[in-house]
Amino acid sequence: MRTKQAVADAVALLALMGTASCDDGAGPSGSQSGQVPAGKNGGRAGGGSDGDGTAGAGGRVEARLAKVAGTDELVRLISNATTCTSASTKPKDTTFSDIDDSSEGAAVDIARTNATWGIKERVTCDGRDACVNGHELLVISDMARFEAAFKARQAADLAAGEGHTRTRWFIGQNFAARIFATDSDERDMLSLGALGLNCAPHYAAPPQSTTQPAIVEGCILTNYVDA
Structure with a gap:
């Protein structure tokens, strides 16, 4: 359980982050702010080391985003x-169709894809509609590898006319x-210590939002959630 001091620290960090308007549409590229949301309700903010998902992240x-110990903690975090x-x-x-090439879900195919994407563990859970396609939740072992694979998949989908430029992964x-x-639930992801990942070519969040370069060139992290 988090201590009162940890909660206070999280609140203080959240107060430092500028709030963003979430109007429809996109505009010029956002500011290069150094502020990030703090983890809360099960997500632990703080530094990491190679092998725990932050390989290639450095400083x-x-x-500096929220961190989870595994799938159980990730489910509890998302539940907030x-x-x-x-x-x-x-x-x-x-x-998951936007990650896996095979629709059969064979263990060998998942293991191969996990290695390519830097995925350590997978878990899904139902939303309020309990739809067939539940939330896609991943514990990452190498964030640089994940971003690179995500960028390649997003570019391929857009080239095939099947993708979109909206920020949907956090x-x-x-x-x-x-x-x-x-959209409201997606915006709440920001308060958990997460940021949106977008690698669409020429994607630009509105100027009032916070935008930062991701590990992989051509990808950004943003606190703007497209409606």
């Missing part, structure tokens, strides 16, 4: 932003999450 913003029930780590439930120090919920 970058990713290393949106409904997250009936969690599962089974391959048949954690085969990352912490060692986790990545795509939640299928309301």
Whole structure:
């Protein structure tokens, strides 16, 4: 359980971060602020080291985001932003179409993809509608590898006319999450110590938002959630 001091520290850090308006549309590139949201409600803010999801991050913003110990803690963290029930780590439930090439969810295919994307563990849970496609939750072992794979997939999807430029993935120090919920729930992800990841070419968040370079060139981290 977090101590009162840790909670106070998180509140103080949140107060330092400028609030962003979430109007529709995109504009010129955002400011290069050094402020990041602090982890809370199960997400632990702080530095990391190689092997725990922050490989390649060094002193970058990713290393100052929230961190989880594993899938159980990740589910508890996400539950503070949106409904997250009936969690599962089974391959048949954690085969995600925007990550995996195979729809069968074979263990060998998942292991291969995990290695490519720097994924350590996978878990999914149901949103308030309990839809077939639940929230996609990943514990990351190498964030630089994840960002590189995500950038390549986003570029391929856009080239095929199947992707979009909206920010829908959120990352912490060692986790990545795509939640299928309301815009309000997605914005609540920011208060958990996460930032949106976007690698779409020429993507620009509005000027009132906070935007920072991610580990991989061509990717950004932002506190702007597209409506």
